[in-house]
Amino acid sequence: MVGTTSGQKANGRVPRTVGELLQDVEVICRTDVQGLDAAGADTAVARSLAAELLECCDRVSKAQRAKPSPRNGQTAKRKLQHSQRHLIVAYAIVVSLTLPYYVCVRYRSWFVDEGFAIYRNPDARGETSVLEVLKHDFWGTSLNPPEGYITHKSWRPLITLMYAAEWQLCARSGYAGLEMKPMRLLSCLIHSLNAALMLAVLLQARVPLRWAGLAAALFATHPVHIENIVYLVGRADSLSTTFYLLAILFYLRSLRTSTLSPLRALWFYAVLAVLNILSGLCKEPGFTALFFVACVETALRCRWGHVLGLLASFAAIAGLRTWYVGGTDAGFGYVDTPIRYQDARLHGSESQALLVRTLSYLFQHGYYAQLLVLPWNQSWDYSYESLPMVTTVADLRLQLIIAAYLSVAALACHGMRLRGKCPSVLMGLGLIVVPFVPMSNLFFLVGTTIGERLLYPLTAGWSLVVGGLGSRCSWRCAWIVAAAGLSVYTINSNIRMSHWESPAVLFLKDAQHWNGSVKVLHAKASELQALGELEEALHYYQKSLDIFDDQAITDYCIARILINLGRFTEAHQRFEKILNGHGIGLHDGNDFLWMTDLGYLLVQLGSDQNGAHYLQEGLNRMPYNCYGWNALGVAQARQGQLEQALASLTQSLQCDPESAVTWSNLAVLYAYGNAGDQASEALQQALRLNASHPAVAHNLQVLQGLAPHLQPRFELYIPYPGRGGR
Numbered sequence: 001m002v003g004t005t006s007g008q009k010a011n012g013r014v015p016r017t018v019g020e021l022l023q024d025v026e027v028i029c030r031t032d033v034q035g036l037d038a039a040g041a042d043t044a045v046a047r048s049l050a051a052e053l054l055e056c057c058d059r060v061s062k063a064q065r066a067k068p069s070p071r072n073g074q075t076a077k078r079k080l081q082h083s084q085r086h087l088i089v090a091y092a093i094v095v096s097l098t099l100p101y102y103v104c105v106r107y108r109s110w111f112v113d114e115g116f117a118i119y120r121n122p123d124a125r126g127e128t129s130v131l132e133v134l135k136h137d138f139w140g141t142s143l144n145p146p147e148g149y150i151t152h153k154s155w156r157p158l159i160t161l162m163y164a165a166e167w168q169l170c171a172r173s174g175y176a177g178l179e180m181k182p183m184r185l186l187s188c189l190i191h192s193l194n195a196a197l198m199l200a201v202l203l204q205a206r207v208p209l210r211w212a213g214l215a216a217a218l219f220a221t222h223p224v225h226i227e228n229i230v231y232l233v234g235r236a237d238s239l240s241t242t243f244y245l246l247a248i249l250f251y252l253r254s255l256r257t258s259t260l261s262p263l264r265a266l267w268f269y270a271v272l273a274v275l276n277i278l279s280g281l282c283k284e285p286g287f288t289a290l291f292f293v294a295c296v297e298t299a300l301r302c303r304w305g306h307v308l309g310l311l312a313s314f315a316a317i318a319g320l321r322t323w324y325v326g327g328t329d330a331g332f333g334y335v336d337t338p339i340r341y342q343d344a345r346l347h348g349s350e351s352q353a354l355l356v357r358t359l360s361y362l363f364q365h366g367y368y369a370q371l372l373v374l375p376w377n378q379s380w381d382y383s384y385e386s387l388p389m390v391t392t393v394a395d396l397r398l399q400l401i402i403a404a405y406l407s408v409a410a411l412a413c414h415g416m417r418l419r420g421k422c423p424s425v426l427m428g429l430g431l432i433v434v435p436f437v438p439m440s441n442l443f444f445l446v447g448t449t450i451g452e453r454l455l456y457p458l459t460a461g462w463s464l465v466v467g468g469l470g471s472r473c474s475w476r477c478a479w480i481v482a483a484a485g486l487s488v489y490t491i492n493s494n495i496r497m498s499h500w501e502s503p504a505v506l507f508l509k510d511a512q513h514w515n516g517s518v519k520v521l522h523a524k525a526s527e528l529q530a531l532g533e534l535e536e537a538l539h540y541y542q543k544s545l546d547i548f549d550d551q552a553i554t555d556y557c558i559a560r561i562l563i564n565l566g567r568f569t570e571a572h573q574r575f576e577k578i579l580n581g582h583g584i585g586l587h588d589g590n591d592f593l594w595m596t597d598l599g600y601l602l603v604q605l606g607s608d609q610n611g612a613h614y615l616q617e618g619l620n621r622m623p624y625n626c627y628g629w630n631a632l633g634v635a636q637a638r639q640g641q642l643e644q645a646l647a648s649l650t651q652s653l654q655c656d657p658e659s660a661v662t663w664s665n666l667a668v669l670y671a672y673g674n675a676g677d678q679a680s681e682a683l684q685q686a687l688r689l690n691a692s693h694p695a696v697a698h699n700l701q702v703l704q705g706l707a708p709h710l711q712p713r714f715e716l717y718i719p720y721p722g723r724g725g726r
Contacts, residue, residue, distance in 0.1 A: 090213040126164035158281040195220035204252035205424035207467040215467030234453035240286035243279035285435040290314035359390035366400035382450035386517040428464025553585030592621035608635040626656035660690035
C-alpha cells in the first residue's frame with residue numbers, strides 16, 4: 001500500500017508495468033527527501049537506502065534491455081529503429097538551420113576590433129612564441145603593461161593561438177590577404193556544432209524529442225548569434241560555449257550512475273575541470289562551468305560531497321586565473337562604460353549617484369533579457385548614449401527591470417517544483433544566470449555597455465527553458481507559438497546577416513536605429529570618410545560630438561577632414577581643443593595620429609619649427625608614414641637643415657617610391673645643395689610619375705631656367721580619402 005501511494009504521488013497513477021515502477025522509484029528517490037527531516041526521519045539513512053534502491057532499479061532496467069521478451073523483441077527493435085530515424089532527422093534539421101549563415105564566408109571585410117585582435121596583432125598572426133602569447137591579453141598587450149598602456153585583463157590565449165594557427169595556415173595555402181574567409185568558415189562550423197550539442201543536452205535533460213528539436217532550432221537561429229559568427233572577435237563566446245555544453249553533457253550522462261567509485265570520481269572531476277579551463281581560456285564566463293554544475297547538483301541530487309568538490313575546484317581555478325592576470329580591475333573609457341563614471345560631481349550627492357548607477361546597471365540587465373527573448377533592431381555597439389541613464393525611480397523603464405527579475409523568480413519557483421520530472425527548466429535558468437554574473441557589472445567591470453555576442457551561452461539556457469516549459473505545457477497552442485517564434489528568429493537572423501555584409505552596410509543600418517550611440521555615429525562617419533564623402537562624414541562626426549563632446553578621436557577625424565578640404569584654420573582649432581584637455585580616446589598607443597597630422601598642419605601654416613617637433617614625435621612612434629616624412633623634410637629644408645631634410649625625404653621615398661611630390665621636393669633640395677646632376681635625376685623621376693602635377697611643372701620651369709624670376713617650390717601632400725594625392 002505504501003508503494004502504491006508513493007507511485008500515485010510520483011506520477012498521478014498506479015504503476016502497471018516494470019518500466020513505470022522503475023520510473024516512479026527514481027522520482028521518489030531523487031525528490032522530496034527533505035520532507036523526511038520534518039517528520040523526524042533520519043535523512044542520511046533514507047538517502048543511503050534510496051541510493052541502493054536506485055542501483056537496484058538500474059540493474060533491473062539493464063537486464064530488461066539486455067533480455068527482451070520474444071514476443072516484444074521485434075516490436076522493440078522497430079520502435080528503436082523508428083526512434084533513431086527521428087533522432088537523425090532532428091539533428092539534420094537543427095544543423096541545416098545554421099547553413100544559411102555560411103554566406104558570410106564570402107564577406108571580404110574586417111570589422112571593428114578585428115584589427116586590434118587579429119590582423120594588427122602579432123600574437124594572432126603567429127609572429128610571437130606561445131610563451132609570449134600566454135603573457136599577453138587578447139589584444140596583444142602585456143598583462144603587466146608599461147606606463148601609459150592599459151590591459152583589459154581579457155586573457156583568452158586559446159582563441160589567440162587558434163587565430164595564429166589559422167593565419168599561418170592561410171599563408172601556406174594561398175589565402176594570404178583573405179584570411180577572414182576561412183576564419184569565418186571555422187566560426188560557422190563551431191556554431192553548427194553548438195546547435196547539435198544543444199539538442200544533445202536537451203535530450204539528456206529529458207526533454208521529449210519534439211520539443212527538444214524545436215528548442216535547439218531556436219538556439220541555432222537566434223539573431224544575436226550573427227555577431228559571434230561573422231565578427232571573429234565573437235568566436236571567443238561561441239567556442240567557450242562549446243566546452244561549456246560539453247561539460248553539461250558529461251555531467252548529465254554521469255547522473256545515470258548513482259554512486260561513483262573513487263577512481264571514477266577522480267575521472268569525473270578531472271574531465272569537468274579540463275572542460276571548465278578550456279571554456280575559460282576562450283572567454284572569461286567559461287570559468288563558471290564548474291559553479292553551474294555545482295548548482296545543478298545541489299538542486300537535483302543534493303550529494304553534498306560532490307557539491308563541495310565542485311565548488312572547491314571552481315574556486316581554485318578561478319582564483320588561479322585572477323592571480324595570473326593580476327586581478328580584475330581594468331581600465332575602460334567613459335564612452336564604453338559611462339555608468340561607472342556617474343559620481344557625486346555629476347549628480348550632486350553620492351547617494352544619488354549610487355542610485356543612478358544601480359538603476360542603470362539593472363536596466364542593462366532588463367535590456368539583455370529583452371535581447372535574449374526577442375531581439376529587435378540590433379546594434380554592434382550600445383555605447384554612450386544608446387541607453388540613457390536611469391536617474392529616478394519614476395522612470396518607466398523600471399518596468400522592464402521588474403519584468404525581467406520577476407520572470408527569473410517565477411522560473412526559479414516553477415523549476416524547483418518540476419526539478420524531479422523536468423530538470424531542464426531549472427538548468428536553463430541556471431545557464432542564463434550563472435554565465436551572466438561576470439558580465440553583469442555587479443562584481444567585475446565589463447568593457448561594453450551591452451554586447452550581443454556575450455549572450456551566446458545564455459541563449460543555450462533560454463533553449464533549455466523553452467524546451468522544458470513547452471514539454472510540460474498542456475496548452476495546445478504552445479507549439480504554434482514556439483514555432484512562430486522560430487520563424488521570427490530565422491527571418492531576423494538572416495536579415496541581420498545581410499547587415500554584416502560590409503562595414504558600410506552595417507554602420508548605415510545601425511545608425512538608422514541607434515542614432516544615440518556615439519560609437520555607431522562615429523563608425524558611420526569613418527566609413528563615409530574612407531569613401532571620400534567628407535562633407536557627409538563631417539555631419540555624422542558632429543552628431544556624435546553633439547551627444548558627447550569630449551571625444552578626442554572624433555575631433556581628430558574632423559581635423560583630418562578639414563585638412564583635406566584645405567580649411568587649415570578650422571583644423572588647427574580642433575587640435576587646440578584636443579591639447580586643452582579633451583583627450584578621451586587618444587593614448588600612447590595611437591597618439592602618433594594627431595602628432596603627425598598636427599605637425600603637417602603647422603608646416604602647412606608656416607610654423608616649421610613647431611611642425612617639425614610634432615612630426616618627429618609622431619614619426620618616432622609610427623615611422624611608416626610617407627606624407628609625414630615628406631612634411632618633416634620640407635620643414636627641415638626651410639630651416640636650412642639640408643642634411644636632415646635629405647634623410648627625411650629619402651625615408652619618405654623608401655616608404656612610397658611612387659610619390660611625384662617627394663621626388664620634386666628632393667630635386668629642389670639637391671638644387672639648393674648645388675648638386676645639379678642629382679637634382680636633374682630626381683626631377684626626371686617626378687616627371688615620369690606625374691608631369692602634370694602643379695608643383696612638378698613649376699619646379700621643371702624654375703630648375704631648367706625657363707622662369708628665372710620664380711623660386712623653386714617645396715610641396716606638401718596628404719592622402720585624400722578615396723583618391724590619394726601624392
